[in-house]
Amino acid sequence: MTDRPGIVITGGSGRMGQMLIRTVLESDKARLVGVVERSGHTWVGQDIGVAMGGAAIGVNVTDDALEAFSKAQAVIDFTAPEATLEFAALAAQARAVHVIGTTGMSEAQIAQLEPAARHAAIVRAGNMSLGVNLLVQLTKKVAAALDEDFDIEVIEAHHHHKVDAPSGTALMLGEAAAEGRGVTLSDVSDSGRDGITGARKRGDIGFSAIRGGDIVGEHDVLFAAAGERIVLRHMATDRAIFARGALKAALWGQDKAPGQYDMVDVLGL
Numbered sequence: 001m002t003d004r005p006g007i008v009i010t011g012g013s014g015r016m017g018q019m020l021i022r023t024v025l026e027s028d029k030a031r032l033v034g035v036v037e038r039s040g041h042t043w044v045g046q047d048i049g050v051a052m053g054g055a056a057i058g059v060n061v062t063d064d065a066l067e068a069f070s071k072a073q074a075v076i077d078f079t080a081p082e083a084t085l086e087f088a089a090l091a092a093q094a095r096a097v098h099v100i101g102t103t104g105m106s107e108a109q110i111a112q113l114e115p116a117a118r119h120a121a122i123v124r125a126g127n128m129s130l131g132v133n134l135l136v137q138l139t140k141k142v143a144a145a146l147d148e149d150f151d152i153e154v155i156e157a158h159h160h161h162k163v164d165a166p167s168g169t170a171l172m173l174g175e176a177a178a179e180g181r182g183v184t185l186s187d188v189s190d191s192g193r194d195g196i197t198g199a200r201k202r203g204d205i206g207f208s209a210i211r212g213g214d215i216v217g218e219h220d221v222l223f224a225a226a227g228e229r230i231v232l233r234h235m236a237t238d239r240a241i242f243a244r245g246a247l248k249a250a251l252w253g254q255d256k257a258p259g260q261y262d263m264v265d266v267l268g269l
């Protein structure tokens with residue numbers, strides 16, 4: 001027997017899924033007890049080590065999420081919004097900590113996590129890295145120190161496979177800027193400018209998205225005024241930073257009461 005928490009990874013064949021599997025396998029604080037993929041995926045039934053091109057490790061990929069979750073203490077889930085909602089209900093049923101890295105969830109979808117959070121701890125963040133979560137704190141501080149003479153723009157760049165915009169991180173940074181300024185983001189958010197948009201509205205928080213190649217994730221928060229600019233920047237060059245943060249969240253969540261948490265809670269920022 002071991003007291004290392006057992007972890008299940010959902011979306012195991014994905015970019016983050018594979019990174020998470022490697023991170024858990026390399027850790028001496030957790031064990032990989034399951035990998036979930038959707039029904040019909042070619043990896044279902046295969047040993048995950050073999051599916052990833054290596055030696056067998058004795059964990060088969062399954063499409064039965066509830067069965068996998070019932071053997072685990074935590075589920076790490078970087079998939080897609082509809083899948084994450086299903087996994088939240090199942091993780092709650094299994095009383096497993098649910099770490100959610102999935103982005104692109106609507107406000108209505110986020111609200112649907114609440115029933116699950118009554119039964120198990122959920123840790124959700126659009127970015128699980130230490131660096132970005134520090135940048136969120138810095139953004140809040142800088143926005144609080146400056147007035148609306150400084151236009152705030154969040155600029156993000158990601159690989160060409162990314163399906164959602166603005167990125168989850170950009171939204172975290174926008175929320176932090178709005179909070180620092182004492183406004184509600186939805187009242188001042190301006191994204192997707194195209195055509196004759198009119199002049200920029202004072203006090204708006206703008207979002208721009210670049211998609212190309214294999215960019216892992218880059219975020220700038222620009223504070224632009226007459227005669228000067230401040231730029232706060234984070235550049236991710238390796239998805240391991242997100243996986244390490246997610247594993248930290250899964251371990252942190254082990255003794256936490258049911259409820260919703262984020263990486264600021266996990267990192268104590």
Ligand SMILES: NC(=O)C1=CN([C@@H]2O[C@H](COP(=O)(O)OP(=O)(O)OC[C@H]3O[C@@H](n4cnc5c(N)ncnc54)[C@H](OP(=O)(O)O)[C@@H]3O)[C@@H](O)[C@H]2O)C=CC1
Nearest residue numbers: 011014015016038078079080083101102103126127128242
């Ligand atoms: N919070 C953070 O720190 C980070 C968050 N992310 C977010 O993580 C998510 C995944 O990113 P990434 O790994 O690049 O994406 P991928 O497309 O590479 O992987 C997504 C995985 O989820 C699976 N999946 C998608 N929909 C479903 C479904 N309905 N049911 C079951 N499985 C499903 C996919 O399976 P299939 O191939 O069969 O569709 C695939 O295995 C995104 O939302 C991204 O923004 C990414 C990096 C960091």
Ligand SMILES: O=C(O)C1=N[C@H](C(=O)O)C[C@H](O)C1
Nearest residue numbers: 103126127162167168169217
């Ligand atoms: O899809 C990605 O790749 C990433 N998604 C997250 C986001 O939407 O901010 C985090 C990171 O930037 C990579």
